[in-house]
Amino acid sequence: MAVIRAENLKLVYSRGTSFEKTALSGVSFSIEQGEFVGIIGHTGSGKSTLVQMLNGLLKPTEGTVYLNEKDIWEEPKKIRSVRFKVGMVFQYPEYQLFEETVYKDIAFGPKNMGLEEEEIDKKVKKAAEFVGLKKELLEKSPFDLSGGEKRRAAIAGVIAMDPDVLILDEPTAGLDPLGRDALLSQIQDYHDVRKNTVLLVSHSMEDIARIADRILVMSHGKKVMLDTARHVFARGRELEALGLRVPQVTKVMMLLKENGIAVDESVLTVEQAFNEMINRLGT
Numbered sequence: 507m508a509v510i511r512a513e514n515l516k517l518v519y520s521r522g523t524s525f526e527k528t529a530l531s532g533v534s535f536s537i538e539q540g541e542f543v544g545i546i547g548h549t550g551s552g553k554s555t556l557v558q559m560l561n562g563l564l565k566p567t568e569g570t571v572y573l574n575e576k577d578i579w580e581e582p583k584k585i586r587s588v589r590f591k592v593g594m595v596f597q598y599p600e601y602q603l604f605e606e607t608v609y610k611d612i613a614f615g616p617k618n619m620g621l622e623e624e625e626i627d628k629k630v631k632k633a634a635e636f637v638g639l640k641k642e643l644l645e646k647s648p649f650d651l652s653g654g655e656k657r658r659a660a661i662a663g664v665i666a667m668d669p670d671v672l673i674l675d676e677p678t679a680g681l682d683p684l685g686r687d688a689l690l691s692q693i694q695d696y697h698d699v700r701k702n703t704v705l706l707v708s709h710s711m712e713d714i715a716r717i718a719d720r721i722l723v724m725s726h727g728k729k730v731m732l733d734t735a736r737h738v739f740a741r742g743r744e745l746e747a748l749g750l751r752v753p754q755v756t757k758v759m760m761l762l763k764e765n766g767i768a769v770d771e772s773v774l775t776v777e778q779a780f781n782e783m784i785n786r787l788g789t
Contacts (some may be wrong), residue, residue, distance in 0.1 A: 718735050
C-alpha cells in the first residue's frame with residue numbers, strides 16, 4: 507500500500523496578483539511503505555516545495571496529498587498530527603537548535619506528542635544512538651557541538667518522533683566528505699533497522715545513486731521521471747539536458763559506450779564498473 511500518494515499537485519504563489527508564480531504543476535506519484543526514494547532536480551525545480559507539501563507545511567492550490575490513503579487536509583485542525591507522522595529535516599537543520607541541552611532539543615518533538623517521560627527518554631537515547639551521538643554529549647549545550655554533531659542532533663530530534671516517513675532536504679550540505687559519508691551511512695542504517703519510508707533530497711548524484719531504491723526527478727515544477735536508480739541514470743543525456751549530471755563513474759561508462767565499447771552504462775558505483783570491465787575483458 508502507498509504510504510504517500512500525490513495526486514495532481516499544483517501550487518501557485520501570490521495567486522491573482524502581478525507576482526503570481528506556479529511553483530508546482532500536475533505532480534502525481536505514489537511511494538510505498540519502506541522505500542528509500544531520492545529526489546533530484548536543478549535549483550528551482552520544485553523539490554523543496556514538493557516535500558513541504560507532503561507533510562502539510564504548504565497546502566496545495568490544487569490536488570491532494572494522501573498519507574496512508576487519507577487526505578492530509580481532510581481535517582485542517584489536525585494537520586499538526588501529520589507532521590509527527592511525516593518528519594521533516596530541513597537544509598542546515600542545526601539552525602533550528604534552541605534548547606539548553608542536546609537532550610532537551612531531541613526530546614522537544616516527543617514531548618509535544620504528549621508522551622510519558624519514560625517513553626521520551628527511550629526515544630531520545632535511541633535517536634541519539636541512530637545518528638551516532640555519544641551519550642556524554644546529551645547534557646551539553648547544542649551550541650558547544652561541532653558542525654557535524656549539531657547536524658546529527660537536529661536529525662535525531664526528528665527521528666525521536668518515530669515518523670512513518672522521514673524527509674531529509676539536503677542533509678549533508680556543507681559537510682566535509684568524511685562527515686557526509688558518515689551521516690549517509692547512519693541514515694541508511696536507520697532506514698534498514700526502522701523499515702520506514704525515507705525521502706532524500708540531494709544535489710549529490712553519487713549520494714542518491716548509493717542509497718536510493720528509486721529516484722524522482724523534478725524540473726520546472728513538474729515530475730519528469732520516477733524509476734529505479736539504474737534506469738534513471740541510464741538516461742544520462744536526458745538528465746544533462748535538464749541541468750543535472752550523472753554520477754562520475756556512470757559518466758565514464760557512458761563515454762566508453764559512445765566510443766564503441768559495449769559496456770553497461772547504467773552502473774552506479776566503482777565496484778559495479780570494475781565488475782563490468784572484468785566481465786568484458788573475460789569475453
